[in-house]
Amino acid sequence: MQFKLLHKDSGSKARAGELLTDRGKIETPIFMPVGTVASVKGVHQRELREEINPDVILGNTYHLYLRPGMEILEQAGGLHKFMGWDRNILTDSGGYQVYSLSGNRKIKEEGVKFKSHIDGSSHFFSPESVMEVQRTIGADIIMAFDECTPYPCDYNYAKRSMHMTHRWLDRCIAHLDKVPFKYGHSQSFFPIVQGSTYKDLRKQSAEYIASVGAEGNAIGGLSVGEPADEMYEMSEIVCDILPEDKPRYLMGVGTPLNILENIALGVDMFDCVMPTRNARNGMLFTAHGTINIKNKKWENDFSAIDEMGITFVDTEYSKAYLRHLFAANEYLGKQIATIHNLGFYLWLVRTAREKIVAGQFYEWKTMMVKQMDKRL
Amino acid sequence: MQFKLLHKDSGSKARAGELLTDRGKIETPIFMPVGTVASVKGVHQRELREEINPDVILGNTYHLYLRPGMEILEQAGGLHKFMGWDRNILTDSGGYQVYSLSGNRKIKEEGVKFKSHIDGSSHFFSPESVMEVQRTIGADIIMAFDECTPYPCDYNYAKRSMHMTHRWLDRCIAHLDKVPFKYGHSQSFFPIVQGSTYKDLRKQSAEYIASVGAEGNAIGGLSVGEPADEMYEMSEIVCDILPEDKPRYLMGVGTPLNILENIALGVDMFDCVMPTRNARNGMLFTAHGTINIKNKKWENDFSAIDEMGITFVDTEYSKAYLRHLFAANEYLGKQIATIHNLGFYLWLVRTAREKIVAGQFYEWKTMMVKQMDKRL
Ligand SMILES: [Zn+2]
Ligand SMILES: [Zn+2]
Numbered sequence: 001m002q003f004k005l006l007h008k009d010s011g012s013k014a015r016a017g018e019l020l021t022d023r024g025k026i027e028t029p030i031f032m033p034v035g036t037v038a039s040v041k042g043v044h045q046r047e048l049r050e051e052i053n054p055d056v057i058l059g060n061t062y063h064l065y066l067r068p069g070m071e072i073l074e075q076a077g078g079l080h081k082f083m084g085w086d087r088n089i090l091t092d093s094g095g096y097q098v099y100s101l102s103g104n105r106k107i108k109e110e111g112v113k114f115k116s117h118i119d120g121s122s123h124f125f126s127p128e129s130v131m132e133v134q135r136t137i138g139a140d141i142i143m144a145f146d147e148c149t150p151y152p153c154d155y156n157y158a159k160r161s162m163h164m165t166h167r168w169l170d171r172c173i174a175h176l177d178k179v180p181f182k183y184g185h186s187q188s189f190f191p192i193v194q195g196s197t198y199k200d201l202r203k204q205s206a207e208y209i210a211s212v213g214a215e216g217n218a219i220g221g222l223s224v225g226e227p228a229d230e231m232y233e234m235s236e237i238v239c240d241i242l243p244e245d246k247p248r249y250l251m252g253v254g255t256p257l258n259i260l261e262n263i264a265l266g267v268d269m270f271d272c273v274m275p276t277r278n279a280r281n282g283m284l285f286t287a288h289g290t291i292n293i294k295n296k297k298w299e300n301d302f303s304a305i306d307e308m309g310i311t312f313v314d315t316e317y318s319k320a321y322l323r324h325l326f327a328a329n330e331y332l333g334k335q336i337a338t339i340h341n342l343g344f345y346l347w348l349v350r351t352a353r354e355k356i357v358a359g360q361f362y363e364w365k366t367m368m369v370k371q372m373d374k375r376l
Numbered sequence: 377m378q379f380k381l382l383h384k385d386s387g388s389k390a391r392a393g394e395l396l397t398d399r400g401k402i403e404t405p406i407f408m409p410v411g412t413v414a415s416v417k418g419v420h421q422r423e424l425r426e427e428i429n430p431d432v433i434l435g436n437t438y439h440l441y442l443r444p445g446m447e448i449l450e451q452a453g454g455l456h457k458f459m460g461w462d463r464n465i466l467t468d469s470g471g472y473q474v475y476s477l478s479g480n481r482k483i484k485e486e487g488v489k490f491k492s493h494i495d496g497s498s499h500f501f502s503p504e505s506v507m508e509v510q511r512t513i514g515a516d517i518i519m520a521f522d523e524c525t526p527y528p529c530d531y532n533y534a535k536r537s538m539h540m541t542h543r544w545l546d547r548c549i550a551h552l553d554k555v556p557f558k559y560g561h562s563q564s565f566f567p568i569v570q571g572s573t574y575k576d577l578r579k580q581s582a583e584y585i586a587s588v589g590a591e592g593n594a595i596g597g598l599s600v601g602e603p604a605d606e607m608y609e610m611s612e613i614v615c616d617i618l619p620e621d622k623p624r625y626l627m628g629v630g631t632p633l634n635i636l637e638n639i640a641l642g643v644d645m646f647d648c649v650m651p652t653r654n655a656r657n658g659m660l661f662t663a664h665g666t667i668n669i670k671n672k673k674w675e676n677d678f679s680a681i682d683e684m685g686i687t688f689v690d691t692e693y694s695k696a697y698l699r700h701l702f703a704a705n706e707y708l709g710k711q712i713a714t715i716h717n718l719g720f721y722l723w724l725v726r727t728a729r730e731k732i733v734a735g736q737f738y739e740w741k742t743m744m745v746k747q748m749d750k751r752l
Contacts, residue, residue, distance in 0.1 A: 037700075037704045038697070038701075038704075038706075039706045039708045041706065041707060041708070042708060043708070044708065045692065045693075046688060063704075067700065067703060067704045068696075068704075072675060072676055072696065072700070075676050075678070082678075082694075082696070084692055084693060084694075300451050302452055302457075313420075316421065317421075317460060318452075318458075318460075321458055321459060324414060324443065324444040325414075327444070328414075328439075328444075330415045330417065331417060331711075332417070332419070334707070335707075335711070336420075
């Protein structure tokens, strides 16, 4: 993998870059739509490609490990072929999902024992086994197995957990060193910074992560309930330590505002279920604020969903029609809202990139942050 | 509305025709996808237009009356504008849905009192009010208000009900004579033949319906549980009486086999929830039989869903992937199966038409009926 830093903003730490994998180019800043279990919910692959147009999407290792499972994915020749997606894929390490099973998992130095949320069956994830799972899925970018601490988190727990994440990282790297790529293309490995909301831990973790010299680096354990300011503070501390010539990926973030603020701090890559999950609940993100399309006020508003017309749904359907679909519980409503929100998120990062290149990012970001912070 | 009879099959009573409304052309035989409540479930309007490509779709008066309701539809300027569909629409009369509410409706000469399945609120449908509802929806073809008898049906009940349907028909016509079209385009009115599974009643009803000289005629009360042979017998009796120079619409039918057999008897138009409803349960119709995609046997079958490639889903996704989506409860599975099934139904009637025109319908139908009657 190559990463070219093309432009640096003068008014902030924002960067425009280009990531080149064996699969193809990823222009940064980028937002990665979440395709949990080999599908971005309710969106056809061709709509994803042609309308939303991301260079990379994310798959969830935990979900894919359970369904369709490793045997099917290996027979298919990996996730790309299985789902019919020929652009880049990044897989998380499953850590986040496994820890979310709270009552149903046990964390030890060796790894994590957990019960499937589907059938209660017992499974074990270790740094080594998760690298194997990600090799079999065959994503272009794969993530280290880490512990994602909750918020708030006791200092001593956060510190112990961070060091375990570091030891797990060493095991991931040692394992990957021993095994070849499975499907002929290379897989770039990103380690993850932890340390909860403690500055000293975040610094220590970022230094350790930076020291392993990976092709890209991730920031985990944020957007787990902490105030936005604390997130930005941690993000800034970490970005300032992580190498400048490698992409920086902030995991699980966030609102359109969070994304612009973190781009300003030097983050290059994002993923979040928010645009898709909120879409299914009738919440639309737009350049002028959020819309709750279930609201009665849209009942007879026959104007286009979004006059910006980023994707076809924005102008082919009206607000009144979309509101009706939600009221009548018609799934097409969720499909439309999902395409709209993902289209908007991708427009946002593409535009951020253009503004960085044009030297106008800071002013634009300041204006957008204000403009988007409304309920329509 | 004009109807041109273009070709008559020599080996059967099948016909190829062309129906011309103010909206545009409908080539017959035609299958009309069901867009219950202003949406063909899970299918974008552009997919319907570009991939499935029917000249006409069906809307349900009962469902549209309840949601979005008459006020919204009138403000929108009718259903076409509301949902963004600029081809033909046919609306049923709501009779079938209202009678399906069994415990929650009361049928009298004046009309039917019923309770909404959504909130239990009370409503009243009469021949006159249903004409008003359909005027407001603004479909290009609208249906008479009839009573659809169940199967089996007591002879005396069927006879009384049939005559009431005839009296209701007179009231529909009298009402429509008094009122102008609402949105500038004309609406063609189709009366409905009833008479349950009794030959003498079906004849009597067909003669009465034929006598009113409508622009097209429908056959109701079939495909309600009677054996297929009985359906074909009734369909044949009625088709032989209904005028040859007007289109014949068999309501609510049916399987691909039922459709081909009824085309052979002289039916021109069909609608049915089967391709869409069964799709959502994982059942695919193909030219070589039906597929239950939930079956474990497809788990690692990475071949295309349907090598015929009628719509994009057939070749862009594999059987194993579609099976996975159903196993993982991903809505995209239902979307894919729905597009596949509707694409296949439209292929079937388009091909029937070509075969009629080419003088090869009977042989082709005989072959297809055998070929499709399999579980793959
Ligand atoms: Zn450490
Ligand atoms: Zn009569």
